[in-house]
Amino acid sequence: MLDFVVKRSLQVIIVVFLALTAVFFLIRLSGDPTALFLPPDTSREQIEEYREILGFNRPLYVQYGEFVGNAIQGDFGQSLRSGESALGLVLARLPATFQLAFSALFISLLISIPLGVLAAYKRNSIFDRIAVAATVVGQAIPSFWLGLLLIYTFAVSFSLLPSSGGGSIVHLILPSVTLATYSIARFTRFTRSTMLDVLRKDYIRTAKASGAPTGSLVLKYALKNSLIPIITLVALDLGTLLGGAVVVEMVFAWPGVGRLLLQSLLNRDFPIVLAGVFIIAFIYSIVNFIADILYAYVNPQIRVK
Amino acid sequence: MKKYVLPIFLLVVLFILTACTEGTSEQPGKSNNTDSTTNSSGNKVESKKDSIVIGFEADAGTLIANTDVNYATDAQIRNIYDPLITRDSKTGKYIPFLAESWESLDELTWRITVKEGVKFHNGADFNAESVKFSIDYILDENNGSFYRSRWANISEVEVISPTEVEIRTSVPFPGLIERITGDLLILEPGYVAEVGKDEAAKKPVGTGPYKFVEWSRDNYLKLEAFEEYWNGAPSIKQVEFRYIPEFSSRLSAFLSGEIDLFKNIPVDSVQSVEADANSKIAEVSSSRINYLALNTHYKGPLQDEKVRLAINYAVDVDELISAILNGHATKMTGPLSKINSNYTETTDYSYDADKAIALLKEAGYAPEDITLTLDTPNGRYPMDAQVAQAIAAQLQRIGIKVNVQVNEWGTHLEKIRNREMKDMYILGWGPAFEPDSTIFDLFTQNAPYSGFYDEAIEKEIVEATKIFDNAKRKEAYNKIQHLLVDTAAWVPLWQQGDLYAVRKDLKFEPRVDEEIKVFEMSWE
Numbered sequence: 132m133l134d135f136v137v138k139r140s141l142q143v144i145i146v147v148f149l150a151l152t153a154v155f156f157l158i159r160l161s162g163d164p165t166a167l168f169l170p171p172d173t174s175r176e177q178i179e180e181y182r183e184i185l186g187f188n189r190p191l192y193v194q195y196g197e198f199v200g201n202a203i204q205g206d207f208g209q210s211l212r213s214g215e216s217a218l219g220l221v222l223a224r225l226p227a228t229f230q231l232a233f234s235a236l237f238i239s240l241l242i243s244i245p246l247g248v249l250a251a252y253k254r255n256s257i258f259d260r261i262a263v264a265a266t267v268v269g270q271a272i273p274s275f276w277l278g279l280l281l282i283y284t285f286a287v288s289f290s291l292l293p294s295s296g297g298g299s300i301v302h303l304i305l306p307s308v309t310l311a312t313y314s315i316a317r318f319t320r321f322t323r324s325t326m327l328d329v330l331r332k333d334y335i336r337t338a339k340a341s342g343a344p345t346g347s348l349v350l351k352y353a354l355k356n357s358l359i360p361i362i363t364l365v366a367l368d369l370g371t372l373l374g375g376a377v378v379v380e381m382v383f384a385w386p387g388v389g390r391l392l393l394q395s396l397l398n399r400d401f402p403i404v405l406a407g408v409f410i411i412a413f414i415y416s417i418v419n420f421i422a423d424i425l426y427a428y429v430n431p432q433i434r435v436k
Numbered sequence: 437m438k439k440y441v442l443p444i445f446l447l448v449v450l451f452i453l454t455a456c457t458e459g460t461s462e463q464p465g466k467s468n469n470t471d472s473t474t475n476s477s478g479n480k481v482e483s484k485k486d487s488i489v490i491g492f493e494a495d496a497g498t499l500i501a502n503t504d505v506n507y508a509t510d511a512q513i514r515n516i517y518d519p520l521i522t523r524d525s526k527t528g529k530y531i532p533f534l535a536e537s538w539e540s541l542d543e544l545t546w547r548i549t550v551k552e553g554v555k556f557h558n559g560a561d562f563n564a565e566s567v568k569f570s571i572d573y574i575l576d577e578n579n580g581s582f583y584r585s586r587w588a589n590i591s592e593v594e595v596i597s598p599t600e601v602e603i604r605t606s607v608p609f610p611g612l613i614e615r616i617t618g619d620l621l622i623l624e625p626g627y628v629a630e631v632g633k634d635e636a637a638k639k640p641v642g643t644g645p646y647k648f649v650e651w652s653r654d655n656y657l658k659l660e661a662f663e664e665y666w667n668g669a670p671s672i673k674q675v676e677f678r679y680i681p682e683f684s685s686r687l688s689a690f691l692s693g694e695i696d697l698f699k700n701i702p703v704d705s706v707q708s709v710e711a712d713a714n715s716k717i718a719e720v721s722s723s724r725i726n727y728l729a730l731n732t733h734y735k736g737p738l739q740d741e742k743v744r745l746a747i748n749y750a751v752d753v754d755e756l757i758s759a760i761l762n763g764h765a766t767k768m769t770g771p772l773s774k775i776n777s778n779y780t781e782t783t784d785y786s787y788d789a790d791k792a793i794a795l796l797k798e799a800g801y802a803p804e805d806i807t808l809t810l811d812t813p814n815g816r817y818p819m820d821a822q823v824a825q826a827i828a829a830q831l832q833r834i835g836i837k838v839n840v841q842v843n844e845w846g847t848h849l850e851k852i853r854n855r856e857m858k859d860m861y862i863l864g865w866g867p868a869f870e871p872d873s874t875i876f877d878l879f880t881q882n883a884p885y886s887g888f889y890d891e892a893i894e895k896e897i898v899e900a901t902k903i904f905d906n907a908k909r910k911e912a913y914n915k916i917q918h919l920l921v922d923t924a925a926w927v928p929l930w931q932q933g934d935l936y937a938v939r940k941d942l943k944f945e946p947r948v949d950e951e952i953k954v955f956e957m958s959w960e
Contacts, residue, residue, distance in 0.1 A: 161846065166853050167846055168505065168582050170582065170585065172585075172873060172883070173586070174585070175882060177585040178853075180585075181585070184577070212497040213497045213637070214498070214637075223653060224653070224654065286688055286689070287688050287691045287692045290692055293689075294692050294694055295682075295688070296656070297655050381681050381682050382682050383685065384654075384680040384682070390681065391654060394494065394654075397844075399846055
């Protein structure tokens with residue numbers, strides 16, 4: 132087990148390092164940010180002076196070397212715009228992003244697993260068909276459109292919920308439902324198909340023949356064995372939810388990491404972008420890492436291997 | 437039991453996070469800012485008479501003055517800090533504010549007399565020392581002010597008496613008053629020294645009409661009235677700036693009553709605001725101008741004056757204003773808008789396709805032989821990309837082929853600054869109240885923004901910027917304006933129509949300088 136953990140930890144480090152390197156060079160392709168922060172009437176000499184202060188006049192490999200050296204010590208530099216610690220700014224947005232991602236995940240699990248199990252159990256019934264149709268729609272709806280639709284319905288038309296902003300449970304409802312829609316559809320479809328596979332297995336037939344009650348048959352024998360692939364999917368999706376909530380955060384003005392990242396990218400505030408990518412890549416890797424360990428927990432076979 | 441572990445774990449994590457997150461304790465529906473959510477009910481309207489929520493597309497970069505050159509930052513902190521000189525909200529003329537008066541003693545020295553009896557939010561007195569500190573703050577490299585480049589001509593600031601300060605410049609600098617008006621806000625020296633600039637950037641102290649209360653990054657900035665304000669207590673007591681990056685969400689927040697005011701409504705959404713019974717549109721012809729640059733630095737047909745002139749005749753600005761901007765703009769004919777202090781009337785090249793074709797022939801071109809590139813940002817100026825498409829179509833009418841290139845704003849600006857632009861590009865400029873900050877910064881060789889350069893005209897411009905005498909200065913700039921129009925330096929388009937969505941019972945007059953001064957607003 133220790134071997135396994137060490138090996139996976141090394142993988143996490145490599146993934147994060149590669150992601151940072153790729154982003155470092157890619158954002159440099161978008162050009163020098165200095166001029167964007169200065170008044171338009173700044174002369175060329177003055178822009179040069181600022182480039183020197185900010186260090187953008189040095190060769191790219193020197194900048195990269197310095198960046199790696201500092202990043203290893205947890206220093207991602209200061210925001211070019213406000214001069215505050217870039218990592219600090221990102222970390223301050225993290226609770227909001229976690230809140231949104233976990234609520235979305237919670238909502239999706241709460242709805243999708245019973246739905247998927249039921250659809251599988253009542254295969255080919257009207258319920259099953261409606262559920263499958265709904266999941267297709269759920270996966271196809273673009274989140275920005277759904278977000279605006281929900282805002283229009285619940286905030287503008289009925290004044291039931293705030294349209295945007297962050298901080299409280301009430302503010303959380305619309306964005307987390309929007310973010311959850313895609314996952315609900317994905318999880319439901321996946322739970323259904325995994326359950327269908329398992330329900331066809333011999334041991335289920337045996338259990339059924341030996342007179343096991345339906346409830347325990349489905350929940351105890353079938354669902355438990357369907358959990359492993361579901362955990363993989365949930366882990367992957369949690370990573371996506373944590374890092375990919377950019378659109379939802381923008382539409383709902385949710386003060387999270389995704390929105391900060393996008394705005395910093397548009398402002399060419401490179402240190403914040405890199406700190407944000409670091410945090411997201413790190414979380415994504417860690418979540419997958421935890422998922423691997425959870426497998427072992429759920430399936431003793433993996434542990435033995 | 438094991439199968440419940442994951443959901444239970446997630447539930448616990450969710451609630452812990454909810455409990456830990458900033459601002460969770462406050463229910464939005466209960467705060468006075470969202471009272472307006474249900475503003476159809478009488479009692480809610482009553483309670484919001486002394487508070488206002490203003491929507492912004494972006495957070496302030498920092499709350500310390502004189503640092504971040506950015507509209508969102510400036511518009512918000514000008515409610516906390518005061519300037520020495522402000523502008524008339526309609527004409528843009530200088531009005532003394534914390535300054536009592538100013539005079540130029542000689543070409544290199546200015547004396548400013550400041551008001552007495554003004555207090556900062558922390559009780560400290562405002563005086564000449566605060567002025568010196570605020571200018572020195574910009575000039576000090578360690579403070580990382582992006583304004584510093586514009587103040588490079590300042591050599592020294594000396595306090596003469598508690599109410600008098602002298603500013604010395606290294607070269608004659610008639611534009612100093614413009615710099616002071618546009619950039620300088622007054623900091624409290626004692627406070628910044630005591631808490632440090634990092635802390636002062638999070639909890640600002642100024643002499644302005646509103647005191648800092650709370651700032652939640654990317655979420656909101658809350659201010660409250662400074663009752664001892666030297667200019668009288670503000671009518672609106674609670675102010676919240678709320679950050680909603682997405683326009684549709686901002687509009688929804690406005691229509692649902694969560695925000696009372698926001699700037700920059702696209703012309704195609706004006707109707708949805710006007711259709712709402714609780715809302716109105718406020719509009720002002722801004723000092724910000726939009727133009728079509730004709731790049732003479734790029735080797736192509738536009739280096740020929742006749743071709744530039746032909747383009748001026750072929751672009752129908754009136755049609756663009758009525759068809760694309762629904763009339764929300766004020767046409768310009770020369771380099772300066774009517775609001776500019778040295779504006780003079782110049783020739784209006786109105787639409788004339790035949791003349792355009794004739795001019796191209798004179799220049800030795802058949803229109804069909806010309807293919808031009810037109811770069812535009814997308815969403816930086818009202819309907820910019822659509823305007824570019826329409827200009828392309830208008831030029832196509834006389835046979836010129838135009839390829840429109842739509843850029844992300846940062847890329848657009850960088851292409852201009854690196855002189856990587858090809859034939860034409862769309863750009864805006866402002867606030868443009870003074871000829872120096874428009875003509876000098878646009879039409880000289882080192883200024884990349886107009887794409888136009890002419891050695892003889894540059895000489896005239898450089899001379900004009902040195903003139904202290906107002907009448908002579910105006911005369912010099914009149915001549916330059918005519919020269920620029922005669923050589924068809926660019927295609928002037930319009931002054932932007934600034935559009936604001938406003939709650940119907942809010943007394944609000946939009947300002948030509950785009951500032952959002954809550955002090956000037958009140959509820960009916």
